[in-house]
Amino acid sequence: MTKLILASASPRRKQLLAELGLTFDVMVADVTEHEDPETDPRVMVTHNAALKADWVATRHPDAYVLGADTTVFIDQRVLNKPADLAEARVMLKKLSGRTHTVFTGVALRRVADGLRIDEGVTSEVTFKAFDDAVIDAYFKIVNPLDKAGAYGIQDGRELIVAGWQGSFSNIMGLPMEALKQILARCGLVK
Numbered sequence: 001m002t003k004l005i006l007a008s009a010s011p012r013r014k015q016l017l018a019e020l021g022l023t024f025d026v027m028v029a030d031v032t033e034h035e036d037p038e039t040d041p042r043v044m045v046t047h048n049a050a051l052k053a054d055w056v057a058t059r060h061p062d063a064y065v066l067g068a069d070t071t072v073f074i075d076q077r078v079l080n081k082p083a084d085l086a087e088a089r090v091m092l093k094k095l096s097g098r099t100h101t102v103f104t105g106v107a108l109r110r111v112a113d114g115l116r117i118d119e120g121v122t123s124e125v126t127f128k129a130f131d132d133a134v135i136d137a138y139f140k141i142v143n144p145l146d147k148a149g150a151y152g153i154q155d156g157r158e159l160i161v162a163g164w165q166g167s168f169s170n171i172m173g174l175p176m177e178a179l180k181q182i183l184a185r186c187g188l189v190k
């Protein structure tokens with residue numbers, strides 16, 4: 001049987017991949033992600049997605065292994081996960097009333113036949129203009145610390161998000177439209 005492994009600790013990625021009706025295992029890669037705020041975001045997410053997939057793939061050479069990485073980009077700088085609530089607040093204030101870009105990189109690997117597929121997807125998100133009281137309310141319902149840019153489009157978006165363009169699932173962490181095409185190329189989905 002063909003085995004698929006999701007190389008991720010993200011509950012959002014697990015939930016999104018499960019929506020395809022596939023059977024898969026989850027294994028978290030023990031890697032240090034590249035997180036330079038001044039780096040090219042597309043290069044960074046592609047590199048980090050490949051790092052995660054490669055780490056698991058070398059340990060499971062017969063399995064298809066999927067890795068992904070998501071970041072937020074504004075003012076020519078990358079916003080990764082905030083270190084604490086104070087940094088999360090600074091990030092949300094920077095994003096308030098403006099449009100930013102979300103980059104997700106996806107890497108599929110299989111060591112047994114040398115399969116390597118890399119893909120990068122971008123989406124745009126526009127935030128409402130909001131004040132500290134809104135950020136306080138937002139932090140009561142969403143934990144910003146495990147999310148790039150200190151927000152999750154999937155929860156509480158009525159407080160902060162005015163709209164988006166592109167793939168909603170890409171913003172959440174796994175671009176499902178592109179991923180379905182990649183998995184279909186490997187015969188894993190129809």
Ligand SMILES: Cc1cn([C@H]2C[C@H](O)[C@@H](COP(=O)(O)OP(=O)(O)OP(=O)(O)O)O2)c(=O)[nH]c1=O
Nearest residue numbers: 008009010069070147148151152153171172173
């Ligand atoms: C922008 C945005 C990010 N995120 C999340 C997706 C990712 O989980 C996280 C970005 O960090 P990542 O390093 O991409 O992912 P992760 O550490 O959560 O999981 P792993 O590396 O093990 O795969 O931010 C949302 O959930 N919603 C959003 O709207």
